[in-house]
Amino acid sequence: MTTVEMGIPTVRRSVSLAGRPDVDHLVDRFGRVARDLRVSITEKCSLRCTYCMPEEGLPAIPAQNLLTASEIVRLVDIAVHRLGVREVRFTGGEPLMRVDLEQMIAGCAERVPGVPLAMTTNAVGLEHRADGLARAGLTRVNVSLDSVDREHFARLTRRDRLPSVMAGIRAAARAGLAPMKINAVLMPETLSGAADLLEWCLREGVTLRFIEEMPLDADHEWARENMVTADRLLAVLGERFTLTEHGREDPSAPAEEWLVDGGPATVGIIASVTRSFCSDCDRTRLTAEGTVRSCLFSDQEIDLRSALRSGADDEELAQLWRGAMWNKWAGHGINADGFAPPQRSMGAIGG
């Protein structure tokens, strides 16, 4: 399948709160509390990673359906002050594709002072914006970088932009956007360069985390038998480094860590498929079109944008959000019989 649509999830305007305790924060039926908000701000991207986007990019979201910077600031304010969110991460698509990103960050920094404002980015062009983003109030960035081999990088991302990414990483470090983490999705074609990537990150003083590929690619080519597992990666890295299991930063952190050659440097693995961490999930998501998505894999979304634009007050919006999260599933279900991937691909959800 090569031509891909963005996917039309089931978008609802109301949701059942039956059985929900009368608390402010975002609880679900499994006792989890969402404190980590991920806000997708665009479907556009400067790269076309094969595990995420179709070659032609995602269909454009009509401008009137995209949340504006001030709408995003308002929803972030509600999330923090009414729903107990403690950290906000901007993602996409590629967040740097929005020219009003600095304005959005500055608005959030003013409304929710002290709350960490992070961004997940491919770092293309970050070189020119890192200082301004730091001044606006961005606290840290995680950067996607799958290979330090220029040819491998260009093949995987369908764009020859490795030098720009490296320059972006260095500029972000100089701007104080730290601690910075590098994310690398595990793919068969880049596995042979995994140890070189780790060596590069150790030299640059940034933390590397490898990620198992999830069935969220727009081309629907993910296949369990082709995916590189955490165990396979550990065997490959073990040929060059001594790795010692070190556990998780905190129980809801997606990455398990290993000390590299006795430490203190670590390498992380986000093993979403073979060692799922859904039972400790603390995430809530806002899509670029203003729907709440309770799980990466759940296509049932709650529409905040329509409510917001038809005059709902902050408490009404907060209550819709609480309902969306109360109905969150137990987990992604990738390992269950009959699993079907969601309609939206990763770039259309906000990874």
Ligand SMILES: Nc1nc2c(ncn2[C@@H]2O[C@H](COP(=O)(O)OP(=O)(O)OP(=O)(O)O)[C@@H](O)[C@H]2O)c(=O)[nH]1
């Ligand atoms: N299964 C699952 N994987 C996720 C989720 N969110 C992010 N990921 C994966 O984890 C990777 C890293 O996510 P980041 O955007 O860097 O965020 P993070 O790991 O929460 O960031 P830190 O707070 O710096 O640890 C992404 O590339 C996704 O592949 C999630 O909710 N569920």
Ligand SMILES: C[S@@+](CC[C@H](N)C(=O)[O-])C[C@H]1O[C@@H](n2cnc3c(N)ncnc32)[C@H](O)[C@@H]1O
């Ligand atoms: C969708 S991107 C959006 C932010 C930004 N464009 C970037 O690449 O960092 C967010 C994260 O999702 C990850 N990702 C994309 N597709 C994935 C997949 N199929 N499985 C696992 N992670 C994926 C990327 O590696 C990236 O770290």
Ligand code: SF4
């Ligand atoms: S992973 Fe990020 S950089 Fe790569 S195509 Fe998806 S949105 Fe773009």
Ligand code: SF4
């Ligand atoms: S797949 Fe869903 S439940 Fe599992 S960690 Fe991700 S968002 Fe949370």
